[in-house]
Amino acid sequence: MKFFENKFTYDYSFPAVSLAYFLRYPNPYSRHVLTTDVIDRYVDPTTQRLHTTRLHLKKSKVPSGILKLLPKGMGGSDNSGQSYILETTIVDPKEGWMETESRNMEWTGILSVVEKQRYQRVHSDDEVRALDGLSMEHKEKTTVRTTVTFKSRLGQGKLLGWKKADHDGDDDAPKKGFFSSLSTAGIQRTIELIGVSRTRDAVLKSKDGMNVVLERLRSGGIVGVLEGMRRDREALGLDVHLKRM
C-alpha cells in the first residue's frame, strides 16, 4: 500500500469552494471527464449534513507500465479507455467542512485508488483584524487536505491465481523471465508506485480546475460558471458517442 498526501489553501470562502466542487466539471483541465451523474443525495435529518453520491465517467487508460505487468489478454481487450469513479461527499455548512471520497469501480484487483479530501473553513481572527475595513472577499480561506491510498491486490487470492504459479516455480510458464524476476509483492509495489506518480499530476490539475471555476464564480457568479461550462462542454465535443453506449 502506498500513500500520497497534499495540503493546499484556497483564497476563497468555504461556501464558494464547496459550490465549486459540485460545479467543477467541465473545466479546461477536466477534458478527461466525460459525464457526471448524481446517484443519491439527501440531507441527514439529524445532522443537517448534505450527503451526495455521484458517478463520473472518465477517459483513462491503464498505464502502459502497468499493462506490461499484466498477463496477456488482461487489460488489453477490455481496456476501453473509460472508467467509472464513485464519489461521495458530506457537507456540513454550519461547521464549515466538507469531506469527499473518490474511488475507482473497476480494476480494483489490479489497483484500487481511493482519494479522500477534507475541506475546512479557516477562521483567522488575526487576518480578519488586519483586513478590517478592506474588502471582505479575500478574508476567508479554505484549506484542503488530500490523501490518496493505492492498494494493489494483483496476484493475491482468486483474482489471477498467480500465487499458485509463483509457488510452483515451473519452467513451462510463458510468464517466465520478467514475471519470475519479480515477486508478487514487487509487482504490487511497482503498480502502486506508477499510481502515485500519475496521481501527483492529477491532483495538481484538479486544483487548477477548481481555481478556474472559483475565479468564474467570483467574477460572474453562478451564471459566469455556467457560461464557462457551456464553452468547455462545446470544446469537449461531448456529443461524440461514448464507447460504452
Add this chain to the structure above:
Amino acid sequence: MAASIAPECNDIKEKYDTCFLKWYSRYLRGNGQSNDCDELFSKYKTCLHKSLKEKGIDSMLDDARKSSSETDAEFLKKS
C-alpha cells in the same frame, strides 16, 4: 453543466442541477429546509436508473457502494 452518462436524461438533469444550485446556495447560508428539487430529482433518477440498468452498470454501482465502507476497514486491518 456536466453531461449525463445517459444522453436522454440530459434535459431533466440540467433542470435538476440548476434547481440544486439555487437550493445549495441557500442551504450554505442555513436556509435549506425546502425540498424544491425533490420532484425534479426523482424524475432525473428514474431516467438515469433505467439507463444504468440497460447498460448493466447498476449492479456494479451497488457493489461499489456496498464495498466502499468494507474496503476501508480492510485497508486498516491489513496495514
